[in-house]
Amino acid sequence: MSDGSKQTVADVMSRPVVTAVSGETVAEAASRMRERHVGSVVVVDGDVPVGILTERDLVRLSADGADPSTDRVADWMTPDPDSVPSDADAAAAFTSLAERGYRHIPVVDDKVLVGLVSMRDLMRIAAIQPADTIASDIPRGLEGVAVAETTIGDVRGFEGFYHYRQYDAVELAEKRTLEDAWYLLFDGELPTLDERNRFLDEVRPLREIPAALAPVLPEIARLGTDAPPLDLLRTTVSLMAAALGFRPSLDVDRVELRADGLRVCAVVPTLLASIHRLQRGLQPIPPHPELPYAANYLYMLNDKVPLPEHARAIEQYLISTIDHGFNASTFTARVITSTGADLGAAVVGAIGALSGPLHGGAPSRALAMLDAIGTPEQAEAYLREQVSSGQRLMGFGHRVYKTDDPRSVMLRGIAERLGGEQVEFAKQVERTAVDVLGELKPGRRLYTNVEFYAGVVMSTCGLPREMFTPTFASSRMVGWCAHVLEQAADNRLIRPSASYVGPPPPQPVPEI
Numbered sequence: 001m002s003d004g005s006k007q008t009v010a011d012v013m014s015r016p017v018v019t020a021v022s023g024e025t026v027a028e029a030a031s032r033m034r035e036r037h038v039g040s041v042v043v044v045d046g047d048v049p050v051g052i053l054t055e056r057d058l059v060r061l062s063a064d065g066a067d068p069s070t071d072r073v074a075d076w077m078t079p080d081p082d083s084v085p086s087d088a089d090a091a092a093a094f095t096s097l098a099e100r101g102y103r104h105i106p107v108v109d110d111k112v113l114v115g116l117v118s119m120r121d122l123m124r125i126a127a128i129q130p131a132d133t134i135a136s137d138i139p140r141g142l143e144g145v146a147v148a149e150t151t152i153g154d155v156r157g158f159e160g161f162y163h164y165r166q167y168d169a170v171e172l173a174e175k176r177t178l179e180d181a182w183y184l185l186f187d188g189e190l191p192t193l194d195e196r197n198r199f200l201d202e203v204r205p206l207r208e209i210p211a212a213l214a215p216v217l218p219e220i221a222r223l224g225t226d227a228p229p230l231d232l233l234r235t236t237v238s239l240m241a242a243a244l245g246f247r248p249s250l251d252v253d254r255v256e257l258r259a260d261g262l263r264v265c266a267v268v269p270t271l272l273a274s275i276h277r278l279q280r281g282l283q284p285i286p287p288h289p290e291l292p293y294a295a296n297y298l299y300m301l302n303d304k305v306p307l308p309e310h311a312r313a314i315e316q317y318l319i320s321t322i323d324h325g326f327n328a329s330t331f332t333a334r335v336i337t338s339t340g341a342d343l344g345a346a347v348v349g350a351i352g353a354l355s356g357p358l359h360g361g362a363p364s365r366a367l368a369m370l371d372a373i374g375t376p377e378q379a380e381a382y383l384r385e386q387v388s389s390g391q392r393l394m395g396f397g398h399r400v401y402k403t404d405d406p407r408s409v410m411l412r413g414i415a416e417r418l419g420g421e422q423v424e425f426a427k428q429v430e431r432t433a434v435d436v437l438g439e440l441k442p443g444r445r446l447y448t449n450v451e452f453y454a455g456v457v458m459s460t461c462g463l464p465r466e467m468f469t470p471t472f473a474s475s476r477m478v479g480w481c482a483h484v485l486e487q488a489a490d491n492r493l494i495r496p497s498a499s500y501v502g503p504p505p506p507q508p509v510p511e512i
């Protein structure tokens with residue numbers, strides 16, 4: 001099977017083909033694509049292909065603000081698609097697909113659909129270098145491009161749904177503890193009561209700051225008194241991985257890599273609380289042996305056992321932010337792991353990616369926006385002015401969600417449960433902002449994302465603003481490490497290509 005040039009399309013094509021009919025709705029066809037894990041459906045009339053509907057068409061539909069539950073497949077499919085016969089040479093079919101910019105092509109013999117062949121099938125089996133031919137085909141920001149297979153979780157942007165393993169993430173946040181979700185991501189299953197207790201015993205001692213790091217922490221905090229705590233966490237985690245001798249993921253087995261992951265996830269809340277206190281000239285508070293993750297985190301920050309409702313609200317927020325598809329920081333962690341680097345390197349890179357305002361740096365900015373608005377009466381004028389002048393409203397919009405972000409819905413509920421003036425004001429601003437965005441940015445489908453109510457919930461529970469993004473980082477650390485484990489278990493170097501668009505080379509190098 002290694003000599004792709006000798007293979008025919010019949011050797012690599014998928015069958016039976018997932019099909020649709022032109023009269024059904026796009027939502028029906030999209031749901032079949034999702035169930036069957038395919039990126040396209042062939043639209044047929046009997047056995048004869050009459051069109052093809054791909055993920056790209058779904059992205060176009062969303063960008064146009066159309067409604068998949070009423071629009072028909074016929075409205076969005078590419079009619080009369082090109083096809084290849086099953087006896088065509090696989091390498092020639094690859095070149096032809098690449099030249100025409102297709103990702104999928106129906107395989108047709110005597111007008112009858114017999115299979116479907118994808119770019120991915122051909123690249124894998126025909127072992128052909130694709131870089132030059134398909135680089136221009138990739139959407140900016142890799143939007144909608146599936147770059148890996150994962151069993152950790154996924155996000156369904158059109159439905160406003162995301163999951164960890166096979167469970168609804170919001171339901172997990174409602175019914176389980178953070179440690180249960182952590183166990184689920186690391187070990188693949190939800191723990192029983194016994195397993196939960198054993199896991200708590202396993203991670204409890206790992207919350208202590210390693211002896212080698214403890215004396216350095218005050219120095220780090222002193223050097224960065226006004227630095228964002230996330231930046232200091234980045235430095236501290238890097239140092240800790242070196243001090244504890246984390247070895248390249250390429251050289252260690254899963255047991256050792258899992259132990260490194262547990263160590264980092266367990267100690268990050270302690271590091272964050274210590275950094276925060278040291279920056280204020282306060283003594284770090286050691287972990288409380290009786291308290292679980294979230295309550296212990298609040299305890300170490302404030303030197304006070306938190307109210308149960310505050311601890312639970314923060315725990316739910318933390319569970320809901322553990323993982324979220326192939327977001328920028330998770331992708332970063334996987335890219336670094338794909339080089340065989342150690343787990344410390346992967347999560348330090350991920351912290352860097354998360355620190356940007358377009359990713360994890362928004363919740364404090366969302367609260368700053370509420371402050372800047374000041375009163376409900378000023379909301380509309382302020383928001384209009386911002387959007388009209390090209391500014392982005394922090395806490396709104398999402399690359400994948402084109403409807404309500406389920407995390408934002410859950411956090412709004414938590415904020416309402418906690419009560420207070422801020423939540424009513426935030427809800428008013430949300431309604432106005434959605435209207436303003438709908439009017440000034442029609443068709444973009446901009447709603448609140450996780451960050452908008454996260455700020456409200458965290459501040460109500462007594463977390464200072466500068467700790468919002470670091471708190472997000474502490475739970476996302478669990479997701480990053482789960483992805484590191486998955487990447488290392490079945491690794492291939494992630495090394496894409498770019499389209500060179502500069503002056504044509506080679507040009508003579510000028511002498512000086």
Ligand code: ACO
Nearest residue numbers: 357358359360362392393394395396397398399444449451
């Ligand atoms: N306010 C105003 N307009 C917006 C916003 C927003 N928050 N978000 C997107 N838009 C507009 C853009 O201006 C653009 O309009 P145009 O077509 O007229 O140019 C259109 O919507 C599409 O925007 P993109 O930048 O292509 O959307 P993308 O998917 O790349 O961005 C992102 C997603 C970065 C989250 C964006 O919505 C944003 O900047 N939001 C504000 C920052 C924020 O809340 N970040 C936290 C994200 S959640 C997380 O990472 C955990």
